[in-house]
Amino acid sequence: MSAQNPPAAESIAEKRPRSRRKEARPSELTAAALELFVEKGFAATRLDDVAARAGVSKGTLYLYFDSKEALFKAVVEEGIVPALAAAEQRFAEYEGASAVLLRGLLLGWWQQIGGTHLGGIPKLIISESRNFPEIAQFYHDRVISRGRSLLRAALQRGIASGEFRPLDVDSCIDVIIAPLLMLVVWRYSLCICGNDIDPPRYLDTHFDILINGLLSGRTETP
Amino acid sequence: MSAQNPPAAESIAEKRPRSRRKEARPSELTAAALELFVEKGFAATRLDDVAARAGVSKGTLYLYFDSKEALFKAVVEEGIVPALAAAEQRFAEYEGASAVLLRGLLLGWWQQIGGTHLGGIPKLIISESRNFPEIAQFYHDRVISRGRSLLRAALQRGIASGEFRPLDVDSCIDVIIAPLLMLVVWRYSLCICGNDIDPPRYLDTHFDILINGLLSGRTETP
Amino acid sequence: MSAQNPPAAESIAEKRPRSRRKEARPSELTAAALELFVEKGFAATRLDDVAARAGVSKGTLYLYFDSKEALFKAVVEEGIVPALAAAEQRFAEYEGASAVLLRGLLLGWWQQIGGTHLGGIPKLIISESRNFPEIAQFYHDRVISRGRSLLRAALQRGIASGEFRPLDVDSCIDVIIAPLLMLVVWRYSLCICGNDIDPPRYLDTHFDILINGLLSGRTETP
Amino acid sequence: MSAQNPPAAESIAEKRPRSRRKEARPSELTAAALELFVEKGFAATRLDDVAARAGVSKGTLYLYFDSKEALFKAVVEEGIVPALAAAEQRFAEYEGASAVLLRGLLLGWWQQIGGTHLGGIPKLIISESRNFPEIAQFYHDRVISRGRSLLRAALQRGIASGEFRPLDVDSCIDVIIAPLLMLVVWRYSLCICGNDIDPPRYLDTHFDILINGLLSGRTETP
DNA sequence: AATGAATGAGCCTTCATTCAT
DNA sequence: GATGAATGAAGGCTCATTCAT
Numbered sequence: 001m002s003a004q005n006p007p008a009a010e011s012i013a014e015k016r017p018r019s020r021r022k023e024a025r026p027s028e029l030t031a032a033a034l035e036l037f038v039e040k041g042f043a044a045t046r047l048d049d050v051a052a053r054a055g056v057s058k059g060t061l062y063l064y065f066d067s068k069e070a071l072f073k074a075v076v077e078e079g080i081v082p083a084l085a086a087a088e089q090r091f092a093e094y095e096g097a098s099a100v101l102l103r104g105l106l107l108g109w110w111q112q113i114g115g116t117h118l119g120g121i122p123k124l125i126i127s128e129s130r131n132f133p134e135i136a137q138f139y140h141d142r143v144i145s146r147g148r149s150l151l152r153a154a155l156q157r158g159i160a161s162g163e164f165r166p167l168d169v170d171s172c173i174d175v176i177i178a179p180l181l182m183l184v185v186w187r188y189s190l191c192i193c194g195n196d197i198d199p200p201r202y203l204d205t206h207f208d209i210l211i212n213g214l215l216s217g218r219t220e221t222p
Numbered sequence: 223m224s225a226q227n228p229p230a231a232e233s234i235a236e237k238r239p240r241s242r243r244k245e246a247r248p249s250e251l252t253a254a255a256l257e258l259f260v261e262k263g264f265a266a267t268r269l270d271d272v273a274a275r276a277g278v279s280k281g282t283l284y285l286y287f288d289s290k291e292a293l294f295k296a297v298v299e300e301g302i303v304p305a306l307a308a309a310e311q312r313f314a315e316y317e318g319a320s321a322v323l324l325r326g327l328l329l330g331w332w333q334q335i336g337g338t339h340l341g342g343i344p345k346l347i348i349s350e351s352r353n354f355p356e357i358a359q360f361y362h363d364r365v366i367s368r369g370r371s372l373l374r375a376a377l378q379r380g381i382a383s384g385e386f387r388p389l390d391v392d393s394c395i396d397v398i399i400a401p402l403l404m405l406v407v408w409r410y411s412l413c414i415c416g417n418d419i420d421p422p423r424y425l426d427t428h429f430d431i432l433i434n435g436l437l438s439g440r441t442e443t444p
Numbered sequence: 445m446s447a448q449n450p451p452a453a454e455s456i457a458e459k460r461p462r463s464r465r466k467e468a469r470p471s472e473l474t475a476a477a478l479e480l481f482v483e484k485g486f487a488a489t490r491l492d493d494v495a496a497r498a499g500v501s502k503g504t505l506y507l508y509f510d511s512k513e514a515l516f517k518a519v520v521e522e523g524i525v526p527a528l529a530a531a532e533q534r535f536a537e538y539e540g541a542s543a544v545l546l547r548g549l550l551l552g553w554w555q556q557i558g559g560t561h562l563g564g565i566p567k568l569i570i571s572e573s574r575n576f577p578e579i580a581q582f583y584h585d586r587v588i589s590r591g592r593s594l595l596r597a598a599l600q601r602g603i604a605s606g607e608f609r610p611l612d613v614d615s616c617i618d619v620i621i622a623p624l625l626m627l628v629v630w631r632y633s634l635c636i637c638g639n640d641i642d643p644p645r646y647l648d649t650h651f652d653i654l655i656n657g658l659l660s661g662r663t664e665t666p
Numbered sequence: 667m668s669a670q671n672p673p674a675a676e677s678i679a680e681k682r683p684r685s686r687r688k689e690a691r692p693s694e695l696t697a698a699a700l701e702l703f704v705e706k707g708f709a710a711t712r713l714d715d716v717a718a719r720a721g722v723s724k725g726t727l728y729l730y731f732d733s734k735e736a737l738f739k740a741v742v743e744e745g746i747v748p749a750l751a752a753a754e755q756r757f758a759e760y761e762g763a764s765a766v767l768l769r770g771l772l773l774g775w776w777q778q779i780g781g782t783h784l785g786g787i788p789k790l791i792i793s794e795s796r797n798f799p800e801i802a803q804f805y806h807d808r809v810i811s812r813g814r815s816l817l818r819a820a821l822q823r824g825i826a827s828g829e830f831r832p833l834d835v836d837s838c839i840d841v842i843i844a845p846l847l848m849l850v851v852w853r854y855s856l857c858i859c860g861n862d863i864d865p866p867r868y869l870d871t872h873f874d875i876l877i878n879g880l881l882s883g884r885t886e887t888p
Numbered sequence: 889a890a891t892g893a894a895t896g897a898g899c900c901t902t903c904a905t906t907c908a909t
Numbered sequence: 910g911a912t913g914a915a916t917g918a919a920g921g922c923t924c925a926t927t928c929a930t
């Protein structure tokens with residue numbers, strides 16, 4: 001209080017636990033929730049555990065989120081959507097070969113989402129969508145359809161320029177995405193049994209086959 | 223039981239079905255459980271419903287399976303292994319171009335497993351493996367590694383003959399499998415939100431890109 | 445089992461606790477529920493307490509009733525409806541003066557319902573209907589409208605025969621019922637503060653004023 | 667506060683409302699609480715809502731009332747007693763026929779209390795008295811017994827003058843009050859299920875039967 | 889072997905109450 | 910005096926599991 005007893009820095013920090021917390025709370029909670037959702041899935045995650053991991057009481061969760069489902073949506077919104085928006089940004093500004101663009105988009109996804117702990121979310125959605133259709137719908141509308149649009153644009157760009165063969169674009173999208181999704185699915189499910197995938201190598205192979213398979217007739221693969 | 227005590231007619235009548243039942247019970251139960259697990263996932267499947275669908279009482283389930291988890295294991299064990307064995311059989315007997323062989327294997331998987339109700343099992347494994355590591359391990363050992371061996375053999379065959387480019391075989395396997403797995407994953411999860419995939423077209427595109435990407439450079443895709 | 449060891453009657457009774465219970469359970473549960481609903485109201489009655497009073501676990505309640513509300517409906521159905529049906533029966537068979545009929549109906553209600561522990565139900569409905577509209581609706585449809593029909597018939601009978609003055613029948617019904625309802629309301633609410641009502645005397649006064657007020661003008665009340 | 671320390675202009679401006687608020691607060695809070703208690707009952711009324719309707723924070727409620735129950739008591743105390751005092755006043759000043767007096771008292775009650783939003787209070791007391799015996803007692807002592815005294819005086823006046831038949835006065839009181847109470851009870855409970863009562867007509871019928879039933883034998887009703 | 893009544897731990901959600909600011 | 914973030918004790922309901930019949 002006085003100059004004689006200057007509180008330590010941390011003490012100051014602790015002096016305003018409430019007001020300081022107030023702003024940080026929601027993201028503290030979603031962070032805890034993300035960990036547990038990824039770890040156990042939606043249904044198996046207990047709000048008690050989320051609260052405990054965030055260091056608050058169970059009731060506090062309900063000050064910030066109306067329900068378990070709302071909490072989950074917030075996790076997605078906060079974790080995935082910004083990364084997607086950034087990708088859209090990069091796409092819009094890109095100029096150059098479509099093959100490089102495509103590779104960049106996919107690699108970017110891996111670096112921003114798939115390869116981080118956020119990768120657990122797509123896996124989670126896949127696992128739980130059957131029992132929580134509303135969540136699936138939410139994710140579809142907010143993430144999947146936007147992501148597909150991005151890829152569609154990239155493919156059409158390449159086909160229009162004659163760089164890619166004129167394939168069925170919509171099927172292509174799914175085929176392109178699949179190995180990426182499988183990678184996170186793998187990392188959050190069967191990886192447990194020791195059969196590791198080496199992501200860089202796996203991605204290289206995917207891009208190799210993919211680009212090779214997309215490019216208009218030509219000599220050798222690069 | 224003996225000639226001395228001939229059971230009443232009705233008793234005889236009931237005796238056959240009952241003893242037949244007795245042996246058939248476990249698979250009647252796992253069949254019912256498969257349907258429900260595929261439909262709702264592990265956690266959301268109620269044993270009441272399994273019992274009801276199998277036409278027995280809930281208690282009866284516990285005469286055959288120690289727990290819900292044990293039932294789940296039995297479902298996996300019983301459902302998928304026989305289908306895989308059949309695929310191996312078909313492979314062993316094949317002679318011809320590797321590209322055609324590969325295409326045949328993948329298409330066969332779709333026709334025998336992925337496209338049937340058995341397709342729910344891989345999805346199930348993926349969804350629940352986190353909470354049931356033992357099952358994941360089991361599935362890996364019994365199904366995945368065997369399936370990969372099959373593909374590895376096919377790829378090596380093509381590379382050895384010069385038909386395919388000399389790619390990293392193990393990564394290739396995963397990349398090849400991924401779109402197929404995603405197909406069943408999709409069919410049992412996000413399909414709910416209306417974004418349909420047209421399997422034949424999707425598979426065509428996959429094969430197109432894949433074979434094109436695998437083949438040693440020249441001319442057009444077959 | 446044998447003549448040598450004749451089990452005591454109670455012992456026999458206890459020998460089949462489950463099968464015996466099976467049939468008796470629902471009414472054991474509604475009996476316990478009635479007591480508590482009357483004692484504490486609908487919202488304040490905890491299912492734990494109902495179960496405890498019935499000597500079963502909380503889960504058992506849900507074997508017989510889908511929800512708290514369903515339990516309550518069962519209480520009404522079992523407690524009130526039969527008494528009402530009996531009253532309708534008596535009415536149909538009655539021949540004689542309408543004043544006597546009316547008095548009989550009202551007195552019968554008191555003896556069968558209002559004056560018994562079932563009297564708590566109308567009080568309950570009144571207290572809770574605001575917050576549980578579905579319950580109110582149920583009670584209205586099943587009990588109130590039937591009761592009013594009965595009274596309407598009795599009044600019209602008296603008016604038709606010239607015994608009663610030609611009053612507005614529907615308003616009459618409410619006015620006639622009101623003192624009876626107030627009696628139970630009183631008995632289950634303010635009576636607590638010691639201000640007793642003497643039901644027989646109260647009812648006599650009510651009937652006195654009522655019949656006097658209904659009869660076509662002449663001499664003295666019967 | 668003093669001329670020595672003239673507060674800044676804005677401070678003055680805020681000072682009035684604040685000090686005025688300070689005194690008005692309790693009744694602002696009870697007013698908000700009355701509305702909600704009447705609307706939803708005691709248990710279903712959330713203090714958040716009371717605070718919100720009063721335009722204060724939830725914590726503020728606890729500055730003025732120790733608990734939800736204390737708030738409830740204050741609501742009753744403040745709402746009903748003044749209205750009763752007014753009724754006593756009107757009675758004391760009346761001179762004329764007892765039948766007219768009685769009719770006037772009852773009609774006055776309807777116009778001053780029953781038909782206004784204060785009518786919710788008797789309903790509230792009835793509904794909650796079981797769970798709040800203390801309030802029931804309070805209401806009985808402060809309201810009911812005073813109201814009964816008023817009616818007792820009016821009836822005795824009529825009997826003494828030979829206008830009314832010599833009935834049991836105490837029972838009469840209850841019988842007379844009952845339809846009025848039921849009217850408010852109805853308006854705040856079962857009215858929900860669509861069975862409307864037309865108060866004027868209902869009251870007319872009540873008075874008709876009542877006065878007819880009370881008057882000493884003779885020809886027709888007045 | 890088969891039944892199904894019974895259990896009780898557990899989960900999501902609500903809300904009166906407290907207290908640091 | 911006023912705030913509102915935080916709490917924690919319930920309560921309704923579910924469901925895997927048990928066990929007497």
